[in-house]
Amino acid sequence: xxxxHKQMILGAFIPSAGYMSAVWRHPEAQSDLFRDFEHFRxxxxxxxxxRLHAVFFNDAVNVDADKASLGGSPTSVRWDPLVLLPxxxxxxxxxxxxxxxxxxxxxxxxxxxxxxxxxHLSGGRVGWNxxxxxxxxxxxxLDAHVLHADRYARAExxxxxxxxxxxxxxDDAFVQDKQAGRFVDAQKMHVLNHHxxxxxxRGPLNAPRxxxxxxxxxxxxxxEAGCALAARAGELIFTAQHTLEQGQTFYRDIxxxxxxLGRNPDHLKILPGVSPIVGRTLAEAQARYDHQQSLLDRPxxxxxxxxxxxxxxxxxxxxxxxxVPLPLEPADTNGxxxxxxxxxDLIHRERPTVRELFNQLTAGGHRILIGTPQSIADDFxxxxxxxxxxGFNVMFSGLHQGITDFAERVVPELQRRGLFQREYQGQTLRxxxxxPFIANRHTL
Amino acid sequence: xxxxHKQMILGAFIPSAGYMSAVWRHPEAQSDLFRDFEHFRxxxxxxxxxRLHAVFFNDAVNVDADKASLGGSPTSVRWDPLVLLPxxxxxxxxxxxxxxxxxxxxxxxxxxxxxxxxxHLSGGRVGWNxxxxxxxxxxxxLDAHVLHADRYARAExxxxxxxxxxxxxxDDAFVQDKQAGRFVDAQKMHVLNHHxxxxxxRGPLNAPRxxxxxxxxxxxxxxEAGCALAARAGELIFTAQHTLEQGQTFYRDIxxxxxxLGRNPDHLKILPGVSPIVGRTLAEAQARYDHQQSLLDRPxxxxxxxxxxxxxxxxxxxxxxxxVPLPLEPADTNGxxxxxxxxxDLIHRERPTVRELFNQLTAGGHRILIGTPQSIADDFxxxxxxxxxxGFNVMFSGLHQGITDFAERVVPELQRRGLFQREYQGQTLRxxxxxPFIANRHTL
Numbered sequence: 001x002x003x004x005h006k007q008m009i010l011g012a013f014i015p016s017a018g019y020m021s022a023v024w025r026h027p028e029a030q031s032d033l034f035r036d037f038e039h040f041r042x043x044x045x046x047x048x049x050x051r052l053h054a055v056f057f058n059d060a061v062n063v064d065a066d067k068a069s070l071g072g073s074p075t076s077v078r079w080d081p082l083v084l085l086p087x088x089x090x091x092x093x094x095x096x097x098x099x100x101x102x103x104x105x106x107x108x109x110x111x112x113x114x115x116x117x118x119x120h121l122s123g124g125r126v127g128w129n130x131x132x133x134x135x136x137x138x139x140x141x142l143d144a145h146v147l148h149a150d151r152y153a154r155a156e157x158x159x160x161x162x163x164x165x166x167x168x169x170x171d172d173a174f175v176q177d178k179q180a181g182r183f184v185d186a187q188k189m190h191v192l193n194h195h196x197x198x199x200x201x202r203g204p205l206n207a208p209r210x211x212x213x214x215x216x217x218x219x220x221x222x223x224e225a226g227c228a229l230a231a232r233a234g235e236l237i238f239t240a241q242h243t244l245e246q247g248q249t250f251y252r253d254i255x256x257x258x259x260x261l262g263r264n265p266d267h268l269k270i271l272p273g274v275s276p277i278v279g280r281t282l283a284e285a286q287a288r289y290d291h292q293q294s295l296l297d298r299p300x301x302x303x304x305x306x307x308x309x310x311x312x313x314x315x316x317x318x319x320x321x322x323x324v325p326l327p328l329e330p331a332d333t334n335g336x337x338x339x340x341x342x343x344x345d346l347i348h349r350e351r352p353t354v355r356e357l358f359n360q361l362t363a364g365g366h367r368i369l370i371g372t373p374q375s376i377a378d379d380f381x382x383x384x385x386x387x388x389x390x391g392f393n394v395m396f397s398g399l400h401q402g403i404t405d406f407a408e409r410v411v412p413e414l415q416r417r418g419l420f421q422r423e424y425q426g427q428t429l430r431x432x433x434x435x436p437f438i439a440n441r442h443t444l
Numbered sequence: 445x446x447x448x449h450k451q452m453i454l455g456a457f458i459p460s461a462g463y464m465s466a467v468w469r470h471p472e473a474q475s476d477l478f479r480d481f482e483h484f485r486x487x488x489x490x491x492x493x494x495r496l497h498a499v500f501f502n503d504a505v506n507v508d509a510d511k512a513s514l515g516g517s518p519t520s521v522r523w524d525p526l527v528l529l530p531x532x533x534x535x536x537x538x539x540x541x542x543x544x545x546x547x548x549x550x551x552x553x554x555x556x557x558x559x560x561x562x563x564h565l566s567g568g569r570v571g572w573n574x575x576x577x578x579x580x581x582x583x584x585x586l587d588a589h590v591l592h593a594d595r596y597a598r599a600e601x602x603x604x605x606x607x608x609x610x611x612x613x614x615d616d617a618f619v620q621d622k623q624a625g626r627f628v629d630a631q632k633m634h635v636l637n638h639h640x641x642x643x644x645x646r647g648p649l650n651a652p653r654x655x656x657x658x659x660x661x662x663x664x665x666x667x668e669a670g671c672a673l674a675a676r677a678g679e680l681i682f683t684a685q686h687t688l689e690q691g692q693t694f695y696r697d698i699x700x701x702x703x704x705l706g707r708n709p710d711h712l713k714i715l716p717g718v719s720p721i722v723g724r725t726l727a728e729a730q731a732r733y734d735h736q737q738s739l740l741d742r743p744x745x746x747x748x749x750x751x752x753x754x755x756x757x758x759x760x761x762x763x764x765x766x767x768v769p770l771p772l773e774p775a776d777t778n779g780x781x782x783x784x785x786x787x788x789d790l791i792h793r794e795r796p797t798v799r800e801l802f803n804q805l806t807a808g809g810h811r812i813l814i815g816t817p818q819s820i821a822d823d824f825x826x827x828x829x830x831x832x833x834x835g836f837n838v839m840f841s842g843l844h845q846g847i848t849d850f851a852e853r854v855v856p857e858l859q860r861r862g863l864f865q866r867e868y869q870g871q872t873l874r875x876x877x878x879x880p881f882i883a884n885r886h887t888l
Contacts, residue, residue: 025622032620035564035652061553063633063650070630077613077652083561086530109505109583110550117527120479138646139553169521176476178469181741186514189507202582206507208479208521297625 007421008384008414009269009391009433011098011236012047012403014040016057017078019398020275021362022295024074028399034077040084041091043396043403050407051421053432054096054127055088056218056238056393057081061105061136069304072297082114089122096429098127098218098236103158104151105133105140109201111158112165115215116207124211124428127236129218130159130229152225154198159217159233161201164192166214167440168204190442212430213438222250222342231257234268235435238393240342240365241272247388267435269390272383273366276376276394278405285370292397296362302354305361309343320355339365366395373409381419451865452828452858453713453835453877455542455680456491456847458484460501461522463842464719465806466739468518470843477842478521484528485535487840487847494851495865497876498540498571499532500662500682500837501525505549505580513748516741526558533566540873542571542662542680547602548595549577549584553645555602556609559659560651568655568872571680573662574603574673596669598642603661603677605645608636610658611884612648634886656874657882666694666786675701678712679879682837684786684809685716691832711879713834716827717810720820720838722849729814736841740806746798749805753787764799783809810839817853825863 018024018033033039044055063076070076081099088097097118101111111128119126132151137144146154173188192203219234221227230237231254241247255265277292279285302316311327318324324347342365347357359368369376383389396402414420424432462468462477477483488499507520514520525543532541541562545555555572563570576595581588590598617632636647663678665671674681675698685691699709721736723729746760755771762768768791786809791801803812813820827833840846858864868876 022625024620024627025625027622029622032618034618037565060650063648067630067633070628070633072625072627074627076628076633076648077618077650080557080561080651082526083530083558083565086527087534087565090531090534105551106554107549107551107584110554113524114527117524121481121527121531140551141644143644174476174478174521176468178471178473181466181469181516181739183468183516183518184514184520186511189511189514189520200585200587204507204520206504206521207524295625 006390008380008389008419009236009271010052010411010420011054011056011096011238011271011391011393012043012052013056013058013273013393013395014043015075015078015396015398016059016081016084016100017075019074020364020395021074021301021397022072022297023292023397023399025295026292026399028401030400033398034074034079037084037087039398039400040079040088042400044088044092044095044097046400046403046407048092048095050411051424052095052394052407052411053391054098054429056098056127056129057084057100058129059100059102059131061102061133062139064135069300072300082118085118085126086121089118089125094125094424094432096125096127096216096432097122098129098216100129100131102131102133102136103155104146105136108158108161108199109165109205112162112205113207115162116166116205116210119210119212119215120208124430126210126212127216127218127429129220129238130155130233131220148223149225152221152229155229156232157196157198159229160196161192161194161199163214164194165201165203165205166210167442168192169209170440170443171209174208188442209440212428213440216429216433216435227254227257230254230268231263232261236433237268237270239270239272240339240367241388242342242346242360242367244383244386244388247272247383248386251388269433269435271391271393272389273364273393273395274379275363275366275368275397276402276406276410277368277370278373278376278402278409279370280372282371282375285372289368289370293359293362298358301362302358305343309340311344315354315357318354320358321353323351323353324357363395373413376410377413377417377419380414381417384419450834452824452833452863453680453715454496454855454864455498455500455540455682455715455835455837456487456496457500457502457717457837457839458487459519459522459840459842460503460525460528460544461519463518464808464839465518465745465841466516466741467736467841467843469739470736472843472845474844478518478523481528481531483842483844484523484532486844488532488536488539488541490844490847490851492536492539494855495868496539496838496851496855497835498542498873500542500571500573501528501544502573503544503546503575505546505577506583508579513744516744526562529562529570530565533562533569538569538868540569540571540660540876541566542573542660544573544575546575546577546580547599548590549580552602552605552643553609553649556606556649557651559606560610560649560654563654563656563659564652568874570654570656571660571662571873573664573682574599574677575664592667593669596665596673599673600676601640601642603673605636605638605640605643607658608638609645609647609649610654611886612636613653614884614887615653618652632886653884656872657884660873660877660879671698671701674698674712675707676705680877681712681714683714683716684783684811685832686786686790686804686811688827688830688832691716691827692830695832713877713879715835715837716833717808717837717839718823719807719810719812719841720846720850720854721812721814722817722820722846722853723814724816726815726819729816733812733814737803737806742802745806746802749787753784755788759798759801762798764802765797767795767797768801807839817857820854821857821861821863824858825861828863
């Protein structure tokens with residue numbers, strides 16, 4: 001019982017492409033989500049009505065498919081979260097708005113500025129999910145994707161530059177004294193003069209300080225470099241953890257790392273991802289899930305997972321109910337390190353059949369919770385009270401039904417148990433998350 | 445009478461910093477425009493009610509002032525147009541939304557994507573004002589601003605990459621056949637594979653084709669390189685012209701250049717900038733103007749203009765009603781070439797007093813029209829029917845009164861004369877401007 005008196009944080013993952021995996025084929029799936037904003041407006045408003053803390057959008061800066069494998073993929077085109085966020089700032093009032101943006105394929109000045117602006121636009125509701133991207137070099141003047149270690153070194157410095165730029169102006173710098181003709185107190189402007197390994201940025205930023213001091217920083221890297229960055233800079237930590245024990249270990253590890261760096265461990269909120277499939281009965285939930293799975297191109301998915309995780313064999317060529325052979329340890333690839341390791345570990349630990357592995361992995365490596373509002377609430381409660389989570393990043397598939405089921409059935413059950421808020425606690429995302437306002441370094 | 449049966453185009457310049465020059469000191473000026481979106485929402489809605497074609501936002505990617513001269517400037521912080529546009533897409537329904545973005549300090553993939561997304565968000569109402577920026581290198585890993593010639597060479601290639609990326613997917617590529625499991629027709633995806641002097645971009649873009657084919661391209665460069673780019677790529681041409689004759693010369697020149705490149709000259713719309721000061725009588729308008737001018741820090745403005753235009757003497761040290769001496773020809777500086785030349789030419793041509801020059805230049809180099817709705821409409825009509833303009837970029841100062849005066853007094857006068865639309869002509873900005881949809885190069 002690490003948090004006996006607290007309530008859990010719930011974020012909502014909404015795919016920026018519109019859909020997760022094959023859900024676009026569902027009879028109830030609306031077409032054209034990649035160019036129809038109405039879906040996003042409706043989803044965010046439903047989740048705001050249910051008092052979720054934030055909506056969260058993933059991103060990618062390339063099309064990761066060749067013509068041969070492109071046909072069935074709904075993720076070749078997706079919304080830029082930095083376009084969705086200002087639009088949602090206008091169409092919601094209280095819910096937090098968290099967008100993914102790459103430190104590898106942006107310039108810190110441009111990103112610092114946009115997040116500062118969106119924080120004002122939304123009244124202090126914005127968060128930045130800082131990622132180094134899984135690919136994209138080919139679209140940014142490079143022959144290949146930047147190497148993992150270089151990406152994280154750049155990310156660390158990128159974070160320093162962005163936060164330094166956010167402190168360019170003290171919060172009270174803009175005096176706007178009409179009589180004296182004094183718009184700004186120049187003594188409260190601070191030039192950054194950053195000269196680093198990756199960046200040379202003078203500043204000041206041409207945007208006022210964000211409402212929240214800094215937007216909330218989310219981080220999802222689970223590699224060694226990713227955990228180090230999360231411990232230093234992360235405030236919301238998204239993670240894929242499969243068992244309660246794994247969750248507890250990760251939770252303790254990240255909080256201890258943060259504490260070792262002098263941070264208050266309560267100022268990092270650990271949110272494992274879960275994909276809920278809700279039914280009135282377990283049988284109804286299971287049937288919904290089975291239907292969703294039947295929409296997948298199973299051979300294509302298994303081939304792609306085999307390649308992605310570097311298993312050394314092709315899962316699609318094995319009988320579906322046979323046990324998966326033990327793979328080699330993952331090679332040192334330049335992609336999504338922690339996810340590859342997760343798959344290999346899972347095979348070693350659980351010795352699943354191909355079917356079992358398929359079902360686990362189709363949720364993008366996250367846990368799938370198939371059940372009733374009660375059983376899902378039980379699971380959330382066990383993780384939350386068991387010290388494995390400060391809350392959850394609830395992953396939605398793109399079906400509006402999935403969002404309303406969660407909002408109208410699971411959330412009330414959590415509220416009834418006293419585990420989830422019935423009202424927002426403050427005005428800004430920081431206030432709602434129990435995170436402190438960040439004071440300007442120049443006023444300390 | 446070059447356009448006897450057509451109606452003029454009216455765009456509205458709204459400063460992204462909130463205010464033009466010293467207007468923030470006006471008793472009616474609202475404070476905090478740089479962080480209060482409400483002003484922009486209200487301005488855009490008022491102009492939409494008046495059926496203006498578009499609102500237009502300028503930009504800069506640095507703070508162009510040292511601590512000593514910073515105090516009185518309201519432009520050190522400003523909204524990023526790429527944040528304003530998505531927000532205005534939600535709060536307006538018909539008016540075009542044109543944002544400035546730099547080709548010097550962005551990557552083409554990121555910009556192509558955002559404009560494609562915003563075009564969908566707004567139902568095809570977006571435009572991109574392509575600029576090379578007046579400064580900013582110090583914030584983007586450089587020791588100084590990129591040189592003028594290099595900026596324009598990069599801009600030309602940037603335009604090619606962005607438009608190539610917009611053609612990544614044919615308009616009907618996303619078949620979304622649920623039964624067949626076919627989301628996209630891979631044959632309708634096109635890889636750009638650009639290898640140029642400044643950029644190496646493979647593509648495809650991870651965004652669907654813009655609603656308009658391409659967003660409307662606006663261009664404001666008036667240097668030789670700027671005119672060449674405008675003639676090749678520009679569709680809305682913003683320009684500063686002081687006399688009807690100058691306007692006619694510029695109009696003919698750009699249209700002829702475009703024609704020489706094989707373009708239809710009707711597909712470039714020339715919009716000189718004008719700053720209207722409207723009164724019920726000329727005396728009332730003049731009083732309003734005089735009040736506005738009295739808010740300026742005259743010595744600071746004159747010093748800054750002397751430096752900017754490289755006059756070789758300090759205007760602030762001359763008696764206010766004395767004639768300005770003849771300056772040297774402008775040195776080959778790396779800034780706003782056409783504006784510098786405009787100031788020097790103006791001194792040579794008009795031999796103004798310091799007061800006259802001050803009054804002309806405080807409108808940012810654009811014409812100031814002080815008058816009644818009738819006299820302002822007379823001027824617009826003379827330029828429009830005299831072959832000097834397809835319409836105007838009407839420059840507002842940040843006072844809401846200035847916008848409502850124009851919308852509620854000048855626009856009805858133009859409509860009464862049959863010179864301006866009473867209703868939008870189509871759905872997209874292109875349709876409203878009489879510009880054609882741009883077909884995908886791969887479907888031709």
